[in-house]
Amino acid sequence: MQNIIKLALRLSIAVGFLSAVADRLGMWSEQFSSWGTWEAFLDYTALISPWIPESMIPAVGFTATVLEVVFAVFLLIGFKISLFAKLSGCLLLVFALSMSFSTGIKFAFDYSVFTAAAAAFALSTMKTKYLEVDSLITKS
Template sequence: MINPVGIIATAAEIIFPVFLLLGFKTELFARLSGFLLLLFALSMTFSTGIKGAFDYSVFTSAAAAFSLSLMKEKYLEIDVYLQNKNN
């Protein structure tokens, strides 16, 4: 079960940032990135101690991803273009 979970996590670590950079479904992928980073931070904390998670600023990155998911104003995103095209 370790290999499939590792493959899924690696795929998520590649796919989420690509969609965030493109600006496609930003709220969804920012929230998913926040959960992935939080899961990574908690696993780092339980396996090596909290110092490593703080040294690599994983909790800060998770908070930034959750903050991005709460932003309502959108600039230079594909979502804005698609929304304007549908209206």
């Protein structure tokens, strides 16, 4: 059963990251979109990061996007799950705290960002390997 839970955590965190990236790149229809465009995503990034200079917002948005894609890919393929789950938890916690301090804690709870961070940290503690590239590397 723990193997299925671990796989579900990996998939849900990874798909959550990839869905958010797809949204900011305009890949979701307007009906299902939170941002819909890169510019709208950068506006939101500026909103939840008022302590970051405006000139740095594009770099912050780009960095967050790259990290989300990289973390998602490694979680999906099962490479260094403990490390990338911890990093994912940290990134999600930064998002949750930024949302909480800038717009209030309600949105961080409504979007389950604290829950996703906790799930990532929980995933990082699961040591058994299941459908992971790491299993193939370890056998070699």
